[in-house]
Amino acid sequence: MHRRGILGTTLLLALVLLFWYQQRTYSRPTPPTHSPHHNTQWDYKRDANTLILNAARCQSAFPGLFAEVDRAKRERANRHIRLDEIDSITIKNGYVRAMIYDQQLYVIKNNGTIYSRELATLHALHRAIVTSPEPLPNIEFVYNTDDRVDPITQWGYARREEDKYIWLMPDFGYWSWPETKVGSMKEVQMKAEVAEQAWPWTKKIPRLFWRGATMGLEVRDKLVEITKDQPWADVKPIIWRNNESMKNDLRSMPDHCEFKYLAQTEGNTYSGRLKYLQSCRSVIVSHKLEWIQHQSPLMKNSGPEQNYVEVRRDWSDLHEKINWLEEHDEDARRIAENNVRTFRDHYLTPAAEVCYWRHLIRSWAEVSFKPEFYTEVDGKQVWRGVPVESFMLERRLKWEPY
Known part of the structure; x- marks a missing residue:
C-alpha cells in the first residue's frame, strides 16, 4: 500500500507538471516580433504579401496611394450617391452590379463578358x-470592366x-x-526580380524597347515611325495571329527587364502594360498620358523622386530625351531605381492592393446609400444576389429549382 501511494503521488505530480508545461507552452505564446498592425516602417520582403x-x-505604409479614392469621395461629399443613380446605369458589356453585406460579397x-x-x-475584391x-461597411455598387466606361458614378479601371x-x-x-x-501580377514581379539578377544596370541593353499591336492608333504608329532605323531603339509592331511575327518579335514581360529604356504607350484608352513595366529596374519613357489609373498619382516626371521620363504625345522630343539619358547614365539609373522602389517593391504589392480595395469600400460607404439585403418577389422576401463563391464556380445567377 505504501508503494502504491508513492506511485499515485508521483503520477499526480507528473500530471500537474505536464499541465503546467502545456499552459506555459501553448496558452501563453511569445508575442511575435513583428505585428503588421503596429510596425509602421515598410519592409518589402516582410510586408509585400501581408494581407x-x-x-x-x-x-x-502607403502615403499617396489613396489619392484617387479621396478625390472621388470629395466629388460626392455634399451630394451623396443614391439608389436610383445605380438603378439608372445602362447595362452594357462588362457590367457587374454587386453588394457587400455582413462581410460577404x-x-x-x-x-x-470581356475575357x-x-x-x-x-476574385481580387473578395480577397480584400x-x-x-x-x-467593412455594407455597400452596393456597379463596376464595368471595359477599357472605356460611361463617365458616371461607377467603378472603372481608368478615367480622363x-x-x-x-x-x-x-x-x-x-x-x-x-x-x-x-x-498574375505576382508572377510577373517574381520573374522580373529573377531577370534583374542576370541583367543588372551595367549589363542592360542601352536601347528603347517596345512591342505591341499598333491597332491603327496614332500614338503607337508615331512611335514606330519616329524610332525606325534608330540605333538607340528596338521598336517593332506585333501582328497578332501572324506566326512569323509572333515567333520572331514577341517578348515576354520579364524579357523587357533586359533593356535600359522601356516605351509606354496608351492603347484604346489606358494600357494594361504600364504596371508590368513598373516591375523592371528600367527607365519608363512615356508620352504624356491622357488616361489616369489608380496608381497614376504616384508617377513623378521630375525632381529627386522622378520615376519615369515624359515626352510629348507625338514623340517629337523622344530622340532628345534618349540622348539625355545616355549622357546622364547615373541619373537614368536613379530614375530606374525610383521606378522599381516605388512600384514593384511598394505600391504595386498585394498588400497595397488589398489596402486600396478596402479604402475604396469604406470611402464609397461614407457618401452612398445603405443597401437592402432582401427584395420582395410574389409576396416573399428573397436574397438580392448570389454569394460570390457560388457565382464564380457556376458563373450564373439563377438555378432551376429541384
Missing part, C-alpha cells in the same frame, strides 16, 4: 474582404481628367491576365 494590415497601418447582376476581367476583379482584419465621377479600382491584371499568357 491583414488594418486601416491605420495601410495609411502609414454578392453578385446581383452581370452582363456579357476573364469580371471574374478577376471579383475576407482578409480584412476590421469589419474630365471624368470626375468614375471611381478607380485596380485593373484586372493584378489578379491575372491569362489571355495574353502574362499570368
